[in-house]
Amino acid sequence: MIRTLANLLSPAGKNGRLSILIFHRVVARRDEVFDGNPDAIAFAQRMRWLRTWFHVLPLDEAVQRLRERCLPARAAAVSFDDGYADNYHVALPILQQLGVPATFFVATGYLDGGRMxxxxxxxxxxxxxxxxxxxxxxxxxxxxxxxxxxxxxxxxxxxxxxxxxxxxxxxxxxxxxxxxxGCRLPTDLMMTSEQVRAMRRAGMLIGAHTATHPILARLGPDEARREVVASRDFLQDLLQERVGLFAYPNGRPSMDYRAEDAECIRSLGFDAAVTTAWGVADAGSDLMQLPRFTPWDGTRLRFGLRLLRNLLDDSRRASMQLAG
Incomplete structure (x- = not known):
């Protein structure tokens, strides 16, 4: 049922639509205190469900096909923000085992022992x-x-x-x-530079996420630009390749970044940038402000229905905008 309805709501070709999922951490075991992150078992379940229902693409390929209006039906991409070490230790082996590509957006100032x-x-x-x-x-x-x-x-x-x-x-x-x-705090929460390189060698994509994860809307234009450039340039030097994807810290339009920040990203030559505004991307979407969404439900049916609801609600929003 989920796959059939997703075919209707997310067709192939010129009317294609892209669902981008966002995660931050995948913990080895459930954390009773900070329980908003999936553990390894729950994450693997969700990736199996997603792979069953959707055509999961690397984000750079998905963006290119969105631009060219040749997305496959039920197109989806997976992304992670910040650069946590458990992305490497816990999420990566699961993604590799299931053959699911993902993009990791890294706040570069916290690599190698830093802490947000x-x-x-x-x-x-x-x-x-x-x-x-x-x-x-x-x-x-x-x-x-x-x-x-x-x-x-x-x-x-x-x-x-x-x-x-x-x-x-x-x-x-x-x-x-x-x-x-009055307690001792960990210094190994974020990835090391070598782990970022290993992620890329494993076939995952790496994107920029600023150096120190500031709220761009609270910075002056020059300072915001420096944060973005510092992150991109560090990663390009580390990986010895161009970095064309960016994620806004916190990512809510108007509140966390401004229209002028999106124009800055565009002027810097990025291929695409992702937000945390709910919804799906289509041919009319601004590539510098692509929406992302992740169902939080713990059962297969509810997880699938939440993905469908995101597609459906976005269709309704688009219809209302057109009607207006």
Whole structure:
């Protein structure tokens, strides 16, 4: 049923449509505290389902075929953001075993032992060992850490409270969380440069994701451009090949990046850029603002229906825009 309906909603040829899935991490085992990421078993299940129903393409090929209006029916691509080490250790073997290509967008400033600010917060809360965490010093109150659920709530509140602060202030605030928690934090959460090279040798694509993962909409145009160029140039030097794909940090249009940022990406000669706006891409999509979506459901039927709903909802949005 899923495959038949997907054929209708995502046909081949000039009316082709591309579903791009987004992931960040695939953990070896389920994490009770930060449980938004699939574990290895769940990820493998989802990739098997996707492969059964959809024609999974490397993203660069999918973009080229989208441009040329020759996508296969039920076209899809898989992508990962940030550059976590578990992409290499856990996700890559599964993708290789199942023959599923993927693109990994890397925030290059955190390779080789770096840690993103959000992971400083997450790991501080997870490893704190105290009953409460007093963050009144950065205006975020005091939080109960007595259970995994309480830790999850704390993580959400703190991340939301820091996300849109200026980059320097945000980093300092995250370090304050770590100091208050008083615990040792990991330095191996992100890939090494050699692991990125190994990903590419394994046939996966590597894309740019800025150097330090800032909210581009909060930067001046010159600084935003430097972040993008630094990431692209680092990867091109590392891989000794052109890097033509980009992912916006956080990725919500208007809130996380501006129209002028998309034009910057275009002017830099990228083939395509991906967002986190839900939907599917078609021949009328701006290649510098391609939508992405991932079902979060744990059963085969619900996962498939969510993919179909994304296709259907996007068709309805397009019809409403045309009618308007």
């Amino acid at each position: 600010w959000n992971d400083t917060v997450i790991e501080s809360v997870r490893r704190c060992g105290q009953a409460t965490l007093d963050l009144s010093g950065i205006g975020l109150g005091t939080h109960d850490l007595g259970s995994p659920a309480a830790m999850r709530r704390t993580i959400t509140v703190v991340l939301d409270g820091l996300k849109y602060r200026p980059p320097g202030e945000r980093s300092q605030a995250a370090e304050h969380v770590a100091q208050v928690a």
